[in-house]
Amino acid sequence: SQQGEEDPQALSIQEGENATMNCSYKTSINNLQWYRQNSGRGLVHLILIRSNEREKHSGRLRVTLDTSKKSSSLLITASRAADTASYFCATDASNTGKLIFGQGTTLQVKP
C-alpha cells in the first residue's frame, strides 16, 4: 500500500500554543480521517472529512482538505499536555474501510 506523507514527523510545543500537522496522499479518496494514538495504545478516531468537504471543526480540532493538492491539515488549538500523542491521517479510497495511513506526527505538548 502506498503510505501518505505527514509532516512534521515530530512537533514539540508549549501548552496553550496551536499545533498544525499536515498530510499528503497519492490517490483519489472518498474520505480522509485523523486518528490519535497514545504510546503503545489503540487508535482513537478524531474526525472524518469527506472528499466534497473543505473544512471541518470538532471542539479544538480543525481539519482542512484540499483534494486538488491531495493534502489535509489538522490544527489543534490551545493545546494541552494531554494532547501529547501520535497523530495519523488515513485515507479511504474505496469506502470499504481499507485505510492507508500516513507516517504520523508525534506531538509533544510541554506543560
Add this chain to the structure above:
Amino acid sequence: GAVVSQHPSWVICKSGTSVKIECRSLDFQATTMFWYRQFPKQSLMLMATSNEGSKATYEQGVEKDKFLINHASLTLSTLTVTSAHPEDSSFYICSAPSGGIYGYTFGSGTRLTVV
C-alpha cells in the same frame, strides 16, 4: 459508541509457537474486520481483511499461511500468528467499520513479543 474489544493486550511467546489474537465487536455487528501491523515508531500497515463467512483477503507480501485469519461470526474475528519468530514482534491492531461520521473503531491493540 461502537466498541471493539481486542485480547490479549500483550503477549510474550517463544519462537516456533503460535499466538491467537481475538477481536470482538461488542455492540454492533462487524461483517468486516481489518487487521493492521505496526512496528515501533512506524505507521500502521494493513495486513488483511476478514469477512464473516468467507476467506480473508491478504495484502501483498503478507503470508496467509503464517497469519491465519478466521471470521467465525458477526462479532468475532481472530488472527493466529503461527510458528512465530522474533521478526513477527509487533503491535497488531484490528478495526471494524462503525458507520456514519465515526469512521472505524479500532481495538486497543496487542503487543506481541517473540523471544
